[in-house]
Each structure stands twice: as structure tokens, then as C-alpha cells.
Amino acid sequence: PLPPVSVLGLGMMGTALATALLKAGHPLTVWNRSPSKTGPLVAQGALPADTPADAVAASPLVIVCFTTNDNVGETLATVDFTGKTLVNLTNGTPAQARALSTWAKKQGAAYIDGGIMAVPQMIATPAAYVLYSGDEQAYETHRPTLAALGGTKWTGTDPGRAALHDLALLTGMYGMLMGVAQAFALIRTENIPATEFADPLRNWLTAMLSGVVPGVAEAVDSGQHLTDVSSLAINQAAFPNFMDTFRDQGISSDLFAPMQKLLDRAVEEGHGADGLSRLVELLKLTN
Numbered sequence: 070p071l072p073p074v075s076v077l078g079l080g081m082m083g084t085a086l087a088t089a090l091l092k093a094g095h096p097l098t099v100w101n102r103s104p105s106k107t108g109p110l111v112a113q114g115a116l117p118a119d120t121p122a123d124a125v126a127a128s129p130l131v132i133v134c135f136t137t138n139d140n141v142g143e144t145l146a147t148v149d150f151t152g153k154t155l156v157n158l159t160n161g162t163p164a165q166a167r168a169l170s171t172w173a174k175k176q177g178a179a180y181i182d183g184g185i186m187a188v189p190q191m192i193a194t195p196a197a198y199v200l201y202s203g204d205e206q207a208y209e210t211h212r213p214t215l216a217a218l219g220g221t222k223w224t225g226t227d228p229g230r231a232a233l234h235d236l237a238l239l240t241g242m243y244g245m246l247m248g249v250a251q252a253f254a255l256i257r258t259e260n261i262p263a264t265e266f267a268d269p270l271r272n273w274l275t276a277m278l279s280g281v282v283p284g285v286a287e288a289v290d291s292g293q294h295l296t297d298v299s300s301l302a303i304n305q306a307a308f309p310n311f312m313d314t315f316r317d318q319g320i321s322s323d324l325f326a327p328m329q330k331l332l333d334r335a336v337e338e339g340h341g342a343d344g345l346s347r348l349v350e351l352l353k354l355t356n
């Protein structure tokens with residue numbers, strides 16, 4: 070028989086995680102602050118726990134997925150975790166993960182922090198994966214169980230590493246999605262249907278990303294920022310065209326104004342011949 074698992078926090082994501090574990094055949098205990106959310110899982114064979122402590126006591130592997138890491142501390146503050154592995158899949162910061170790891174060890178737990186790279190509908194499909202960091206021995210023990218949620222990606226024994234990777238991936242995503250919003254806002258100023266623009270936009274972004282990301286990474290690691298692709302100087306020279314067009318077409322330039330500032334600074338500081346990778350250096354806060 071497969072090892073039992075407890076899942077605490079049955080929001081959209083927690084319910085998807087719990088459902089995947091049930092479907093994989095694990096005996097499952099569930100707890101949620103609002104007890105009504107346990108209903109559908111209990112109907113599929115999960116056992117409801119009355120308290121967080123009961124849920125933790127029921128299984129060697131305890132997975133939590135609340136709104137914030139503050140909720141983790143509040144809900145589990147006094148719970149005995151002796152001999153348990155706590156996998157925290159709540160989104161948070163590296164510093165929070167490290168603090169929770171220290172706290173969990175005092176409560177007797179082996180602590181693993183995780184970052185879910187999926188929406189609930191993707192859980193248990195090949196497209197989903199979860200980043201993990203923290204107690205490596207506990208991770209190796211429970212990896213076969215965690216694999217029911219999606220791919221497993223180990224990022225290191227520093228418990229903050231998974232959150233760092235998670236936030237870096239989401240940073241890239243948000244930067245891109247804000248650009249998508251600006252692009253649609255611009256195209257809509259002339260009443261062009263957004264659906265008509267969707268394919269060219271997606272194809273352009275896909276080509277740019279696969280062309281640019283590996284080269285920037287190599288330049289960042291080598292410190293060789295000179296480019297034969299597209300210089301910061303030529304980008305800086307073109308950038309007022311965006312700012313002017315946003316103004317002329319009546320849309321905000323708030324998202325893009327800081328980019329103009331960064332390009333101006335790069336050129337002023339003598340990096341005009343360098344490529345995009347130089348900006349990675351300029352984004353560091355020194356002094």
C-alpha cells in the first residue's frame with residue numbers, strides 16, 4: 070500500500086493537490102479552516118480531520134497550501150511534528166522559508182519548502198512541476214509520493230532556494246505579461262480586434278524568448294556583454310518612439326517609463342555597445 074498523506078489547506082490549489090494524491094491511491098487525511106471544503110474529497114474517500122494537529126498526526130507526510138506563510142505559522146504554531154515531514158507549498162519569500170524551516174525543526178519536523186509551477190488544472194499533468202528545497206533526505210524519501218503532483222525539481226538544501234527559483238520564474242512571467250497588457254492596450258486604440266493580434270504577438274514573443282534567453286544567460290555568466298545582436302544604444306534611441314506613441318494614442322506609459330530610465334542610465338554610464346545582459350548588472354543595488 071502507498072504511504073498515507075495529509076493535506077492542510079483546501080483552496081483551489083490544495084484541493085487539486087489532494088485530488089491528485091487520492092487518484093494516485095494514497096490514503097488521504099484533509100483539513101481546511103472552513104470545514105465545508107473537505108466535502109468533495111471525503112466523498113472520494115479522504116478522511117476529514119477535526120483539527121490541524123489531528124491532520125498532522127495522521128500521516129508521516131504533511132503537505133500545506135494556505136494563502137500566505139503567516140497562515141502556516143498561525144495554524145501550526147503549537148502542533149507536534151515529531152518524526153513528520155512538512156512540505157510547505159504556500160507561496161512565499163526565501164526569508165520566510167528559512168524562518169519556517171528553523172521553526173519546523175524545533176517542532177520536530179523535517180522541512181521542505183516548495184514552489185508550484187502550475188495552476189490547479191495542470192496538477193498531475195506532464196506540464197506541471199514543483200520546485201523543492203530543504204531537507205534532502207526527507208525529499209528523497211517522499212519524492213515518489215510528491216511525483217503524483219507533477220514533476221519534481223530539487224533546487225538545494227537551503228530551504229529558501231525553491232522560493233527564489235519560483236519568484237525568479239514568476240518575475241520573468243510578470244514582466245512579460247505586463248508587456249502583453251501594454252501591447253493589447255496599444256493595438257486596441259485603433260479598434261483592431263485583440264483576437265486578430267493574438268497570434269502575431271504570441272509568435273513574436275516565443276521567437277524572442279527562445280532567441281534571447283540562452284544568449285543573455287551565457288553573457289551574464291561570462292561577463293562578456295558586448296553584442297552583435299542589438300545594442301543598448303540602438304534600443305535607447307528607439308525607446309522614445311514607444312513613449313511618444315503611448316502618449317499620442319492615449320495610453321499610459323507608467324509601465325515603460327522605468328525601462329527608458331534604465332536604458333538612459335546604461336548609455337550614460339558607457340554601456341551603449343553592450344547587449345541586454347548588461348542590464349542584469351545594472352539592476353543590482355550597490356552601495
Ligand code: NDP
Pocket residue numbers: 078079080081082083101102103106134135136137140143144158159160161185186187188189
Ligand atoms: P485559495 O484562496 O483558493 O485558498 C486559500 C487557502 O488558504 C484556503 O484553504 C483557505 O482556507 C486557507 N487559509 C487562508 N487563510 C487562512 C488562515 N488564516 N488559516 C488557515 N487557513 C487559511 O488559494 P489557492 O489555493 O489558489 O492558493 C494557495 C497557495 O498556493 C497560495 O500561496 C498561492 O500563491 C499558491 N499557488 C497557487 C496557484 C494557483 O494557480 N491557484 C499557483 C501556484 C501557487 P478557507 O477555505 O477557510 O478560506
